[in-house]
Amino acid sequence: MIVVTGATGNVGRALVSQLAADQLPVRALTRDPARAQLPDGVEVVRFAGPDEPAALAAQFEGATALFLHLAAGGDGAPALLAAARDGGVKHVVVLSSIIVDYDDATEHPLHVAHSRLERQVRESGLGWTALRPGAFSTNSLQWAPQVRAGDTVRWPFVGAVSSPIHEADVAAVAAVALRDPAGHTGAVHSLTGPANVTALDQIHAVGRAVGRELRVEEIAPEEVPASMFAHVPPEMLPALLRSLGESVSSDPELTTTVRDVTGRPARTFAEWAGDHVADYRA
Known part of the structure; x- marks a missing residue:
């Protein structure tokens, strides 16, 4: 069990x-x-x-x-x-x-x-x-209320770079370790998606998935309302915004752990967006 x-x-x-x-x-x-x-x-x-x-x-x-x-x-x-x-x-x-x-x-x-x-x-x-x-692709559901309401997404640090990972890939690695504990005892598996993408890239990928051309309006961090990051505890929001700012034009290291452990490549952000179209539709 x-x-x-x-x-x-x-x-x-x-x-x-x-x-x-x-x-x-x-x-x-x-x-x-x-x-x-x-x-x-x-x-x-x-x-x-x-x-x-x-x-x-x-x-x-x-x-x-x-x-x-x-x-x-x-x-x-x-x-x-x-x-x-x-x-x-x-x-x-x-x-x-x-x-x-x-x-x-x-x-x-x-x-x-x-x-x-x-x-x-x-x-x-x-x-x-x-x-x-690393960053979960599901973090992009933060844009869902704006996408449902119209074609403009307001966001800080649109050049912030991450390597978002599909939750199903994290689950797949977990499933392997649970089925074969002896092969993964004491292992630390650092997991990323297969590519680095900016927040701007991700928003446009969501737009393509839902069949709309989304416009992006970059806002200053001091203009960010707490509701924009509803899943983040208020005391963590300043640290998160600093992290986003520091990641602009960065080049995070990618891992091949998903492929190494499961035998299949990590899903792209575009694949994730396709899997979550319903979340962005009213």
Whole structure:
């Protein structure tokens, strides 16, 4: 049995779907099972934290592997990992971030959060694999409200460069590590998409996918409303905007990890946009 935390998130949902398609037993943990809408045959269970010790333990009965999302970590991670170990889990695949690769970013809030979670996993006594994806292609869903409302997208730092990765590729690497823990124990997999693209390139790719010509209006960072980055905690927004500014005209290092681990190339951003057309239509 493979337990997946964050099962209705972008990576978690893709992972659950891939494991279910391979007919592997999956227990999906989510805070709202009634709204999960996961594939048939998946055991959907309400996520329980350390304040519910009996339910926490029950989540891992008969389990052998765990996919751990940051949202299930935090202060409760040690107790969750101990419950997993007691329930029979032998291996954890932890979703981290590529920012942990960079020693010069140790003060960044994302580095702090993800490096802490990795440390908790390493100290758990379980076998582990760390996945460190870079920018997610799903970050581009930030433009969806503007695309639904019209043909103009207002955005800061349109020349910001990233190598966005499809959530399905992160899930595919996770699935390999969960199916073959011995081959990935102690591995740190840094994951990127196959190419570097600017924010401007991505917006135009979204436009082509939805069959419209989108106009782009660059705005100053001080004009950015918090609602433009609704998924980002307010205290992290200044650091994020600094990171975007620093990435303009940059040339981030690409990895071949998706191909190396799964045997197939990472999906392009254009492929991701094609997969998400419905998200941009009213």
